[in-house]
Amino acid sequence: MSSSSSAWDAHLAASLVRDAGGLAHRMRTGTLDVRAKTSASDVVTAADEAAEALVVERLTAERPGDGIVGEEGAAREGSTGRRWVVDPVDGTFNFVQGLDWWCSALALAAGEQVLLGAVHHPHDAVTWVGGPDLPTTRDGQPVARITDRPLADCALATYLHTTWWGVPEVAEPFAAVAGAARVMRMNGSGSMDLAAVADGRMDLWLHHSVPEWDWMPGCALVEGAGGVWEQIELCGYTWSVAGPPTAVAETVALLRGEPARG
Structure with missing residues (x-):
């Protein structure tokens, strides 16, 4: 049983959020079925569901032993002690309204320990990947270290x-x-x-x-x-x-x- 992450996990995470974000971005140009969840601003679309299905299909094939938890209902128990936490479209209200501050995101975790995260912003075609043992990059380039401040x-x-x-x-x-x-x-x-x-x-x-x-x-x-x-x-x-x-x-x-x- 492994609770660690690897360069292969980081590469997979970046690929998944890019593909999920790209799919949602393409679907955004058509007519979207929009449904409210918990409030008028908490909504879900067919793009959220399709993007989550894409991620789940890839993870099932490439990380069959890992668990999956998705915002839109995906759930699978794993055998490795690790789980992928998936948000296919984060900022769905912005997505529906035509605003650009939305993304596809996921994390790899072992228990409550977050091993790595990946976020893709389709509007600017930018991808971030990083974690506690993986210096954060933006499109493969290291970001500047956070400066302490009050x-x-x-x-x-x-x-x-x-x-x-x-x-x-x-x-x-x-x-x-x-x-x-x-x-x-x-x-x-x-x-x-x-x-x-x-x-x-x-x-x-x-x-x-x-x-x-x-x-x-x-x-x-x-x-x-x-x-x-x-x-x-x-x-x-x-x-x-x-x-x-x-x-x-x-x-x-x-x-x-x-x-x-x-």
């Missing part, structure tokens, strides 16, 4: 759906962090946001109650670029934060209602 100097990529604004246990810690950052952006794709943190276009990422397919691919990229990540439980919610060590520590302190500390 929260006050960080551009914060985040998201808070309007349904949570009236929930004090979520809205108040969120506001404490957002108010301490240099600037805040809500772009609508967790994996794209985390890829932007990994390659220096954003500085820090924060979200609550995020599913593993929206978290694992990107947090692997951030770690592979020299950043850190942390998940904490607070009032029944799990908060996920990734970026420079000092800013992450300050964010965790503010979420807990403590004085910010680096």
Whole structure:
């Protein structure tokens, strides 16, 4: 049983997200069947399902012993102790609306340990791959290492759906962090946001109650670029934060209602 990743896994991951993203991008030019899932902004299309099916078919053939977990329902138990976590189209609302901030993403994990992540942005034809033991690259070129900085100097990529604004246990810690950052952006794709943190276009990422397919691919990229990540439980919610060590520590302190500390 192997719980490690290899260069072959990284190559496969990059190929899978490129192919899945390319398929979704082609399907986007036609008429899409759009259905709501949990809310008006949480939607699924035939492109999500077709892209996930493509990834599952490839993984079944090339990594038959590994497990699979997909956002659109793919599930397979494995025998290796590893699983592939698949998000065929991350940012589906943007995808449907004709906005470009969406991607295909996946991660390879062993238990709760994320081994590597891959993200492909079809609009710019850019692919990121990285992990804790795999320095993050953008189209095969190493990204610059993340520079440590305080929260006050960080551009914060985040998201808070309007349904949570009236929930004090979520809205108040969120506001404490957002108010301490240099600037805040809500772009609508967790994996794209985390890829932007990994390659220096954003500085820090924060979200609550995020599913593993929206978290694992990107947090692997951030770690592979020299950043850190942390998940904490607070009032029944799990908060996920990734970026420079000092800013992450300050964010965790503010979420807990403590004085910010680096």
